[in-house]
Amino acid sequence: MKFIHILFSINGRINRAGWWLLNLPIFVILAISITTFDFPATLLFEQIQLLILLVLVCVHIAVSAKRWHDKDKSAWYLLFHIIPLICSICIYAAKLSSTWWELIHLIAVINGLWTVVELGIIKGTAGDNEYGPDSETSSESIIDVYISICGISAILFVFGIFFFVFKEGAGFLFGGLNIWEFLFSEEWYPTSLNNKRYGTLALILGTFSVTVLAMLLAVPFGLGAAIYVSEFSSPKLKETFKIVIEFLAAIPSVVWGFIGLTLMNEMIIKVFNAPIGLTMLNGGIMLALMSVPIIVSIAEDALKAVPDSYREAAEALGATRWQVIFRVLLPAAKNGLLAAVLLGAARSIGETMAVLMATGHSVNIPTGPLSRIRTLTATIAAELGEVARGGEHYQVLFIIGILLFSLTFIVNLIADLVIKGIRQS
Amino acid sequence: MNSNTEISAQDMFTETAVGKQNRYIENIVKIFFLIMTCLMILPLLFIIGYLIYKALPVLSFDFLLSNPQDNMRAGGIWAPFLGTIYLVVVSLLAAAPIGVFAAVYLNEYARDSWFTRIVNLAVVNLAGVPSIVHALFGVGAFVLFAGLGESILAASLTLAIMTLPVIIASTTEALKAVPMSFREACWNLGATRWQTIRRIVLPNSISGILTGVILQVSRAAGETAPIMFTGAVFYKAIAEGDLLAYNIFDQCMALSLHLYTISTQVPDVAEGIPYGTAIVLVGSVLLVNAASIVLRVYLRTRKKW
Numbered sequence: 001m002k003f004i005h006i007l008f009s010i011n012g013r014i015n016r017a018g019w020w021l022l023n024l025p026i027f028v029i030l031a032i033s034i035t036t037f038d039f040p041a042t043l044l045f046e047q048i049q050l051l052i053l054l055v056l057v058c059v060h061i062a063v064s065a066k067r068w069h070d071k072d073k074s075a076w077y078l079l080f081h082i083i084p085l086i087c088s089i090c091i092y093a094a095k096l097s098s099t100w101w102e103l104i105h106l107i108a109v110i111n112g113l114w115t116v117v118e119l120g121i122i123k124g125t126a127g128d129n130e131y132g133p134d135s136e137t138s139s140e141s142i143i144d145v146y147i148s149i150c151g152i153s154a155i156l157f158v159f160g161i162f163f164f165v166f167k168e169g170a171g172f173l174f175g176g177l178n179i180w181e182f183l184f185s186e187e188w189y190p191t192s193l194n195n196k197r198y199g200t201l202a203l204i205l206g207t208f209s210v211t212v213l214a215m216l217l218a219v220p221f222g223l224g225a226a227i228y229v230s231e232f233s234s235p236k237l238k239e240t241f242k243i244v245i246e247f248l249a250a251i252p253s254v255v256w257g258f259i260g261l262t263l264m265n266e267m268i269i270k271v272f273n274a275p276i277g278l279t280m281l282n283g284g285i286m287l288a289l290m291s292v293p294i295i296v297s298i299a300e301d302a303l304k305a306v307p308d309s310y311r312e313a314a315e316a317l318g319a320t321r322w323q324v325i326f327r328v329l330l331p332a333a334k335n336g337l338l339a340a341v342l343l344g345a346a347r348s349i350g351e352t353m354a355v356l357m358a359t360g361h362s363v364n365i366p367t368g369p370l371s372r373i374r375t376l377t378a379t380i381a382a383e384l385g386e387v388a389r390g391g392e393h394y395q396v397l398f399i400i401g402i403l404l405f406s407l408t409f410i411v412n413l414i415a416d417l418v419i420k421g422i423r424q425s
Numbered sequence: 426m427n428s429n430t431e432i433s434a435q436d437m438f439t440e441t442a443v444g445k446q447n448r449y450i451e452n453i454v455k456i457f458f459l460i461m462t463c464l465m466i467l468p469l470l471f472i473i474g475y476l477i478y479k480a481l482p483v484l485s486f487d488f489l490l491s492n493p494q495d496n497m498r499a500g501g502i503w504a505p506f507l508g509t510i511y512l513v514v515v516s517l518l519a520a521a522p523i524g525v526f527a528a529v530y531l532n533e534y535a536r537d538s539w540f541t542r543i544v545n546l547a548v549v550n551l552a553g554v555p556s557i558v559h560a561l562f563g564v565g566a567f568v569l570f571a572g573l574g575e576s577i578l579a580a581s582l583t584l585a586i587m588t589l590p591v592i593i594a595s596t597t598e599a600l601k602a603v604p605m606s607f608r609e610a611c612w613n614l615g616a617t618r619w620q621t622i623r624r625i626v627l628p629n630s631i632s633g634i635l636t637g638v639i640l641q642v643s644r645a646a647g648e649t650a651p652i653m654f655t656g657a658v659f660y661k662a663i664a665e666g667d668l669l670a671y672n673i674f675d676q677c678m679a680l681s682l683h684l685y686t687i688s689t690q691v692p693d694v695a696e697g698i699p700y701g702t703a704i705v706l707v708g709s710v711l712l713v714n715a716a717s718i719v720l721r722v723y724l725r726t727r728k729k730w
Contacts, residue, residue, distance in 0.1 A: 140619045144534070150523050151530025154547040154593070157586050161554060164565030224461030232455050243718055244466050250714045251469075251707060252647025253556075254681045258688050258703050259472055292465055320447045322454045343553070350555025352650040353681075357689060377557045377650075384564075384654050401561040405554060412553035416546055 002141045008058065010065035010075050013132045018139030019067045019119055021146065026056045034092070064115075069131035070124030070138075081115040084108035162405060169398030176392070177399065188363045190383070190393040198396045200403075202363045206280075206373035209366040210355060211348040213284030214291060219341055221288075222295030226340075227325060229296070230303040242297075249293035253353040256286045260358025274370050276360065281369040283359035287351055291344035298343055302336020303329060335418050342415040346408045352377040376400050476707065480700035488701055492665055497687050498694050502702055504663045507670060508577075508677035512652060513645045515581035515673060516588065520645075521638050523585075524592025531593070532600040533622055552590035556650040559587045563655035577673040580656025587651055588641045595640060599633025600626060632724045639717035643710045649681040657682045659690070680706045 006014065007022075033053055061082065065075035088108035091101050127134050177198065185199025229241050260282045268277030306329055314324045330337070360372030361382065380397050387394040440448075487501060494500030527548075535541040563583030573579040603626050611621040627634075657679040663670035671677045684706060688699045 137617050137620070140617055143619050147526045147530045147534060150526035151535065152544060153523055153527055154544055154551050154589065157589070158547045158550055158554075160566060161551075161558065161562040161586075164570065165558060165561045168561070168565045168569075221461050221465055224458050225465050228455075228458035228462045232458060241462060241466070244469060246718065247711055247714060248465070248469050250643055250647070250710050251472075252649070252681055252710060254647070254649040254685050255703050255707050258684055258699065259475075261688055262699075263472070263475055289465075289468055296465070320454075321451045325454070346553050350553070350558070352555065352557040353685065357685070377555055380557045380561065381650055381653060384560075389569075398561055398565075401558050405558045408553050408555055408558075409550055412550050413546070416549050 003145055006063070006066075006138075006141060008062050010062050011069075011131070012066055012138070013070040013124065013129075013135040014063060014066040014138045015070060015124060015135040016067075016120060018135075018142050019063055021139060021142045022063050023060060023120075026060050029053075029056060034089070064119055066138075067119045067124070069129075070135045071118075071122070072125045072129045072131070081111050084111045162402075165398055165401045165405060169395045169402060172392055172395035173399050173402075177396070182396075182399070186363075186365055188379075190387075190396060196392065198392075200376065200379075200400060202365050203374055203376045203379050203400070204403075205366055206359070206364075207349055207375040207377070210280050210283045210287060210359060210373060210375060211345055213280060213369060214287035214348045215341065215345055217284060217288035218292045218295055218344055222292045222340070222344065223299055223337060225292070226296045226299035226303060227329075230300045231321070231325060231329070245293045245296050248289065251290075253290065253351060254357075256290055256354040257357030260286045260354060264358065268370075272370060276372070278358060278360035278372060279370045280359055280366055280373050283355045283373075283375075284369070286354045286358050287348040290351060290354060291347045294347055295340045295344040298340035299333075299337050302333040302340065305336060306332045335421055339415040339418045342411055342418070346411040346415070349411070350377065350404065350408050352381050356381050376404055380404075473704075473707065476700055476704045480697060480704040483695075483697040483701040484704070489705065490666060492662060493660070493683070493687075497660060497683075497691050499698070502680065502683060502705060503665055504661060504670075505678040505680045505683035505702075506705065507663065507668070508657065508661075509646055509680040511577050511671050511673070511677055512581050512584060512657070512679055513642055515577060516584035516645045517638065517642060519582055519585035520589050520592055520641055524589050524637070524641070525596050525634055527589070528593045528596035528600060529622060529626075532597055533618070533626065548590050548593050551586070552594075554587075556587065556648060559583055559651045560654050562586075563651060568655055574674070575654070575658075575676050576656050577671060577675065577677050578656070580652040580677075580679075581673075583651045583655045584645045584648060587648065588644045591641045591644055592637045595637025596630075596634045599630035599637070602633060603629045632720060636717045636721050636724075639713055639720070643713040643717070646713070647681055647706065647710050649679075649685055652679055653682060659686045680709075 005012070006018070030053065033049065061078060064081075065078055068075055068077045084104065084107050087104050091104065124135055181197070181199055183204070184201055185197065186201040187197040187199040188202060189195070189197045225241070225245075229238055233241060261278070264282050264285060265277035268274055268279065268282055272281075310328050310332055311324055314328045319327065355375045356378035359374065359378065361374050361378060362372045363374050364371055366373045380400055383393070384397050387397065489501060489506060490503050491501035492503050493505075531541065531544060531548075535544065560583065563579060567573050567579035567582050568575055571579075573582075607625050607629065608621050611625045616624070656676055658676045659678075659682070661676060661678050680702065684699060684702045687694045687702065
């Protein structure tokens, strides 16, 4: 109610912050609309746009009137900048031009600048005046609304991501795509001339196999490091390790891919005597190094959350540290450790550049660590740039996007529930 | 009786066979876990050392300040470097206010309800969305729907949404660290909620918020997938040494994409150039991260409560 009053009533007062908060977005929208709009508005879409613009102008007038009140002036002062502005817009819309019209334009511009200084920069009268009480806190409900919008923006973005990815792929998902073949056929021939086939089984298996391999490598080391950092290291060493882990997490994925392409490629060729080192093993090692920081930090949190009394009780009974860790700590923290592994896996599933560059990029059902594979993410990254916008192939890539989104969403959701479960118990 | 207790007390302080065995086991366990930790840390040092070693022949200021030449087979990295700066700055301008205010909402406004839990869940999931799905979203929402086309603006907005959780998470931490008694004291003086946030909560947590913002910068600078289809191009010539060479409604080159391009798409690139690009990218990202860590450590030493 209070917010509506601020938006549309010309009674009361408002401070400078409130004036800016409402007018800045309005100015931006008006500026964009005026440059792109062509009169007269014929389409329904254009008419709605025009209506919104009119509402925005009303808000501008109401807020400016309140600002004049704040300076203990009548709202009639509005006419000073509204009249030249309307003249100017009419002239612009009618595309009139002569020296006189230019002069009116100039007056409008000078007027506008004066108004901005007068309303946006110069303070109102202190204390109460004829039009209402002091305006010190008058902009707060606007700020509250803005903060709430930012607060729920995360929900909007998650829905937005799903909506827009879905929107691009929906046409083919419901019209023509054979879902069974999409999920369970290994024939990925999107560019074939007369028989296009969109089977992603090889890609799905590629993603899973490389993720599993990465987890096999990352989980023992990640948990071991977490146990060391949380149970054995001195505070100073702990700090150092945490910084190193942060650095490890900060290395961009494309750099990991580059390492896989150069250093790890040569190493695998030498060690396994393989013809080429760009394999599942290569990608798995890169992914392991990328997801280890997440596993360590979350597993360490989980171990830290185990009460010290557990450790003390076990040690008082004569248990060695090894026994304390294996019989007491790991069982007590198992949910948190599970969440750590899940989040690490989610990271691996979603990783793009490293697997694109390091796994060899060929559509194969994986047979072993040295087979060349391709993942879901890498397929999108490699092919989206080359497809015709709106075509079947393009839409299939977005459907793969939906698949990836759902997969990571579910894994993250489970991890979150597992973590929440600990907090409640 | 008396002498008996003395003996047993002495026994307690000399090491029995079992005690000795336990001590050995403990040391072995400790060393085992230490080795596991080191096996994670060594790759970091090894990789950075390897990159620097390979990049040494090309690294110079000239490399940084000259454009790629000869179809990106020679020359420097000025255009991609500047492009990355543009992308990072624009995405920071979009993500910082939204992220900080979102954290303020979660920490200062929201009550503990199912709705707040959903918002938190959304933040967690936003952080978990694969980067390539963010790219698809950027194409669908910013490039096509909003009509921005493939531009720095579209790419930066995609990056902003992707890095939002980083800012939200660290700002929430910073806000939580401000003791409740500070707020209560302020409310008791008759201040409103926003006045308390503005004068008490934000000034006392500004440095923690800054660490989050710095982390966002490092994250945004390294990302490749989200900008590939929303605004970054393989090659675009710009004036050397001109800081305003890009227009935000236009496409740009980016360091991360440049590294991908010259290491996979372009044959016969001069030895050293990809390594130089990689080390500049890693170097800038780690430098920014180090700045955030230094800030955090410095803050902890001068914390007043």
